Amino acid sequence: MYAFDFHRPATLRQANSLVGKLGDAKILAGGQTLLPTMKQRLASPSAVIDLSGVPELAGIEQKGRNLVIGAMTSHAEVATSALVTAALPGLAALAGGIGDPHVRHKGTIGGSIANNDPAADYPAGLLALGATIVTNRRKMPAAEFFTGMFSTALDEGEIITKVIVPIGAKFAYAKFRNPASRYAMVGVAVGKKGSSVVVAVTGAGSDGVFRWTEAEAALGKRFNAKSLDGITNPAAKDLNSDIHASAEYRSHLIGVMARRAVTGATAK
Amino acid sequence: MRVNPVGTVEVLTGSHSHGQGHETTFAQLVAGRLGIPIENVAIVHGDTDKVQMGMGTYGSRSGAVGMSAIVKALDKIEAKAKKVASFVLEAAEADIDFKDGKFSVKGTDKSVDFASVALQAYVAHKFTGEQLEPGLKEGAFYDPTNFTFPSGVHIAEVEIDPDTGVTTIAKWTAVDDFGVIINPMIVEGQVHGGIAQGIGQALLEGAVYDANGQLLTASYMDYTMPRADDLPSFRVDHTTTPCPSNPLGIKGCGEAGAIAAPAAVMNAVTDALGHENIAMPATPQAVWLAARASFAKAAE
Numbered sequence: 108m109y110a111f112d113f114h115r116p117a118t119l120r121q122a123n124s125l126v127g128k129l130g131d132a133k134i135l136a137g138g139q140t141l142l143p144t145m146k147q148r149l150a151s152p153s154a155v156i157d158l159s160g161v162p163e164l165a166g167i168e169q170k171g172r173n174l175v176i177g178a179m180t181s182h183a184e185v186a187t188s189a190l191v192t193a194a195l196p197g198l199a200a201l202a203g204g205i206g207d208p209h210v211r212h213k214g215t216i217g218g219s220i221a222n223n224d225p226a227a228d229y230p231a232g233l234l235a236l237g238a239t240i241v242t243n244r245r246k247m248p249a250a251e252f253f254t255g256m257f258s259t260a261l262d263e264g265e266i267i268t269k270v271i272v273p274i275g276a277k278f279a280y281a282k283f284r285n286p287a288s289r290y291a292m293v294g295v296a297v298g299k300k301g302s303s304v305v306v307a308v309t310g311a312g313s314d315g316v317f318r319w320t321e322a323e324a325a326l327g328k329r330f331n332a333k334s335l336d337g338i339t340n341p342a343a344k345d346l347n348s349d350i351h352a353s354a355e356y357r358s359h360l361i362g363v364m365a366r367r368a369v370t371g372a373t374a375k
Numbered sequence: 376m377r378v379n380p381v382g383t384v385e386v387l388t389g390s391h392s393h394g395q396g397h398e399t400t401f402a403q404l405v406a407g408r409l410g411i412p413i414e415n416v417a418i419v420h421g422d423t424d425k426v427q428m429g430m431g432t433y434g435s436r437s438g439a440v441g442m443s444a445i446v447k448a449l450d451k452i453e454a455k456a457k458k459v460a461s462f463v464l465e466a467a468e469a470d471i472d473f474k475d476g477k478f479s480v481k482g483t484d485k486s487v488d489f490a491s492v493a494l495q496a497y498v499a500h501k502f503t504g505e506q507l508e509p510g511l512k513e514g515a516f517y518d519p520t521n522f523t524f525p526s527g528v529h530i531a532e533v534e535i536d537p538d539t540g541v542t543t544i545a546k547w548t549a550v551d552d553f554g555v556i557i558n559p560m561i562v563e564g565q566v567h568g569g570i571a572q573g574i575g576q577a578l579l580e581g582a583v584y585d586a587n588g589q590l591l592t593a594s595y596m597d598y599t600m601p602r603a604d605d606l607p608s609f610r611v612d613h614t615t616t617p618c619p620s621n622p623l624g625i626k627g628c629g630e631a632g633a634i635a636a637p638a639a640v641m642n643a644v645t646d647a648l649g650h651e652n653i654a655m656p657a658t659p660q661a662v663w664l665a666a667r668a669s670f671a672k673a674a675e
Contacts, residue, residue: 283539286579286658287592287599350583350591356660363538 112154119163119268122156123243126264129154134266136179136218139210164217164268167191172274174198178217178267182206185216197278197372201232201296204282206289217267223315225256225347226290230316232280234307235298239271246271256315276300277330279371281364282310285351292352295319295364297372299330306365311346311357322365330373332366376405376448378456378511380497382490383415386448389429390441391421394568395629396561397437403557404442404623408449409489410476435627438557439523439618446622447515455511460492462501521620523627527551527613529570529635533643537670540663542578542644548610549635554618554626562628566611569632575601576633577640581656599656649673 114132116122126132133152135141136159144150158164164179167188174194176185185191186203205211205219205228219229220240233240233249240252243266252260261267282294291310298305304326306319319341325334340362343354352360377385384405392398402416419425453473460478461468470481479486495501496511532546549566556562579599583591592598617624637655644662645651650672653665 283659288596350597351658352660356663359663360539 109148109151111152113157114154115157115160117160117162119161119243119266122158122161122266123264125154125156126266129156132156134158134221136221137181137214139206139214139218140222140224141218158217158266169194169274174272174274176216176270176272178269179215180217182211182214182216182219183208186211194274195236195272195276195278197280198232198236198272201228201280204228204280216270220252220270221259221261221267223253223255223257223259225312225315226285226292226294226310227316228280228282228291228294228309231294231296231307231309232278233270233272234316234318235280235296235305236272236276236278237298237300237303237305238273240267241269241271242267250318253316256313258315273300277372279368279374281367281371283360283364285310287351293357293360293364295361295368297326297365297368299326299372302327304330306368308341308361308365311341311361313345313347317341317345319361319365326369330369332369335362335366335369338362376445376452376513376515378452378493378496380494382411382488382493383417384409384411385417385419386445387419387426388441388445389420389426390437391429391431392418392437393421393432395432395437395565396558397432397441400438400558400561401442401445404445405449408446409452410474411489432629435523435525435629435631436519437629438623438625439621439627440517440519442557442623442625443519443621444515444517447517448513451513451515452511455513456489456492456496458507459496459502459511460487462507463487463492463495519621523554523618523620523625525551525553525626525628525631527631527635529632529639531636531639531643533640533647535644535647535662535666537666540659540661540666542640542657542659542662544574544605544607544640546610547607549632550612550614551628551631552614552616552626553628553631554616555624556613556615556628557623557625559613562613563611565628566632567609569630569634570609570636571601571606572633573636574606574640575599577637577644577655578657579605581658599658 114125116125131152132154135155135157158179165177167176167190169190182202182205186199191199219227223230230253238249240247247260254260277299280296282291285292293311294309296307304323306322308319309316321338325338340358343358346354346357348354398418401418402413405416406413457471458468460471464480464485466480472479472481476489477486493511499509529549534543534545579601585591618626644657648665649669
């Protein structure tokens with residue numbers, strides 16, 4: 108590693124002021140992406156601001172009809188939380204399927220969504236659940252937050268503080284893992300709240316997570332996997348293609364995973 | 376093979392062990408033959424400063440070839456030790472028996488243990504240098520007179536998810552004939568490893584280059600190594616038909632799993648698909664494409 112300054116603020120206020128003061132500083136959450144990119148010299152910030160000492164960013168609580176998940180909450184905490192398991196078992200399952208045990212114990216929900224990796228699981232899940240992303244400056248619906256591959260609506264110096272997830276939705280996430288890396292090659296999250304259905308797809312889109320609106324319309328009429336029969340899968344021209352899966356195969360898998368997610372969301 | 380004056384034995388072997396367990400199997404052979412505890416046997420390998428000549432480990436030959444050389448060296452050690460024992464026990468060499476780590480005089484209760492003979496071999500108090508050269512250290516080289524011919528049957532039962540093309544191995548049953556087996560657990564481990572490697576070849580692994588010759592599968596993010604959850608529990612058994620062409624009756628076992636598994640898996644996959652138009656590795660995408668061809672054929 109090369110030299111850089113390391114800061115570990117103890118409050119959100121301190122973190123804010125550090126971010127404002129230090130020009131090209133990087134915010135460190137769980138470090139599952141930032142540290143490997145720094146090791147490979149793909150990122151070389153002059154300073155790193157570690158948020159692990161900020162208590163306001165930790166923990167999971169239920170507030171009314173919402174789960175409020177602190178940005179620094181690890182995937183393992185979400186996966187095993189009694190609150191999440193009871194209120195949104197599909198979200199606990201999604202978190203429990205991210206990476207491997209090491210990644211799940213270090214990686215955080217805030218870090219994952221700030222990076223918006225096109226193969227990450229949370230972006231699809233939070234879109235389908237109609238979550239709200241809260242920062243030190245504002246609140247944004249997930250639909251506005253994820254703006255494209257590796258890009259979000261976050262401004263310079265903006266810090267994600269928590270994620271608000273409404274409960275009471277029917278929700279499930281089904282993913283097909285890349286056989287080698289085990290990242291989502293295609294992941295589909297389906298959420299139904301009232302008459303509104305969101306189908307969000309990760310891993311497959313050439314510009315990151317996206318919604319499959321034709322499927323949403325069909326499932327809005329009748330929330331059953333059979334409703335997807337006769338719906339054309341997302342067009343291959345907008346999908347990724349690599350040595351593991353052509354765009355055509357990914358397109359097909361979106362249909363398969365969407366059906367499995369719907370079946371999962373309706374299972375008792 | 377160096378027998379130390381305290382009765383411990385050091386074996387320098389040209390067969391290299393990088394996970395095949397020679398340190399255990401070779402030591403077991405020496406300890407059993409000389410009637411000494413296995414911890415008294417050290418196997419030295421892979422160090423050209425100590426081992427004069429070695430050609431590594433390959434071709435499933437360390438048991439059949441490497442251990443045959445050890446048997447030849449053991450024959451020489453025993454013959455020399457009997458000479459020493461005949462002086463210690465004051466009996467004719469032809470009357471010396473060696474069994475369970477003890478040299479004894481036929482028809483008497485006179486005996487001496489292996490370690491005492493080893494010490495006497497070096498101190499030479501019971502014989503003169505004219506009668507016998509002191510020391511207990513022998514070497515042997517072995518060139519096989521024939522190949523060994525292990526045989527076996529591996530049965531792969533696979534399930535294909537027609538929606539995704541994912542092939543799951545539901546059950547694996549293997550029976551091999553490796554001739555005489557020195558260490559059943561190590562042999563079974565060799566078979567497990569070979570099957571894993573073979574399943575990797577059949578379903579997962581493939582080096583992919585782009586049109587410019589750039590390797591695309593340059594890391595484990597893209598090169599699919601078989602992992603524990605890609606594999607079933609193996610049901611492995613064996614029959615024993617001793618090999619006639621080496622002193623221990625051993626046949627090679629190291630490659631058996633890797634030889635049988637790709638054929639067994641691909642036979643099962645093509646059986647499920649109903650046609651043979653698929654190449655290794657039968658990745659989910661390849662199987663999905665092949666399965667679509669099967670459905671098209673069935674619809675005709």
